Amino acid sequence: MLCKSLVRHCFIAINQRQLHRTHPRILITGGCGQLGIPLAKRLRELYGVENIVLSDIVRPSDALVQQGIYRYADVMDIKQVQELLVNNQIDWLIHLSALLSAVGEKNVSLAMKLNIEGTHHMLELARKYKCRIFIPSTIGAFGPDSPRNPTPDLCIQRPRTIYGVSKVHAELLGEYFFYRFGVDFRCLRFPGIISADTKPGGGTTDYAIEIFHEALKSGSYKCYLRGDTRLPMMWIDDCIQSIINIMEASNDQLKQRTYNVAALSFTPEELTKAIQKYKPNFKISYQVDDRQNIAESWPQVLDDRNAREHWNWTPKVDLDGLVQKMFDYLERENNLK
């Protein structure tokens, strides 16, 4: 008797909690990568630890497990993600799993499967369970025929990497699901993201992270891009803030579903000069490889006027700020401060 009434009481309490839920319940796929870990941290601060489910196929560190819910989920297996979504009453999907540009060229068939089929699965689940969905795109979704300086939201997109092709596919399919089925799909085209606390995932813009590690370790860096190769870049905190801003934007504010977001643009030569303000003896040399062709087909400067006008996007960190933050973090981590 007592047991029955306790069960009933708990049931009502759970239902009331659901009714009064003020924060979304979010599932992040590919969450152990460069973007996922800091994004989950920030979302947990904003929406509560219990509302964020981080998933990936890698074994997480003890520290990551202690920060909140972590679950194994392979996005190529739709049932695994479906089970997670249902069991955790998810209403927002953040789909980060992908092979980036340079590693994608080394394993085209895996990139096609992961980046294209994985995205199909996530969009189907968003449609079936009426979840909102955020999928990042990239400067890599443009190609040599796109205007490069500046590159607007709408222009010719003929990327030459499987990564870029898969991201144009995600943009178009997401927009199709929005117009055809009413799926609340949101997408940002990011520049190269720079952060200190993880190893980058195998992109063309990775030099701008590796250079800091080498500046501290050996005082020099051999760069695989030419010194005058200009690419758009962004500090990780600005990237995380832009994701939160677009997730929180009202449907009225969004005049389009895919937006460019920009922060700064620099070349290896300019980054070297900024680093030399902190490490005057730092030296750069160049040994150009295949990634140069990829970089030369990408925007030099992204035009993000629409994001600024429609939902007030404003990046905070400039080149000097970024260099200072990287060294502060890495020197603290390596006990050099």
Ligand SMILES: NC(=O)C1=CN([C@@H]2O[C@H](COP(=O)(O)OP(=O)(O)OC[C@H]3O[C@@H](n4cnc5c(N)ncnc54)[C@H](O)[C@@H]3O)[C@@H](O)[C@H]2O)C=CC1
């Ligand atoms: N980091 C950057 O500079 C930029 C990233 N983006 C996009 O942001 C997203 C996240 O990027 P990063 O965190 O840098 O990538 P990352 O390579 O660091 O992380 C990707 C994660 O996906 C996971 N993954 C691989 N196969 C999987 C599978 N079968 N199922 C589930 N997860 C799987 C990996 O274990 C990894 O943790 C990607 O979609 C990328 O295209 C866009 C523009 C710039």
Ligand SMILES: CC(=O)[C@H](N)C(=O)O
């Ligand atoms: C800009 C990106 O999408 C990524 N960092 C890459 O270089 O592939």
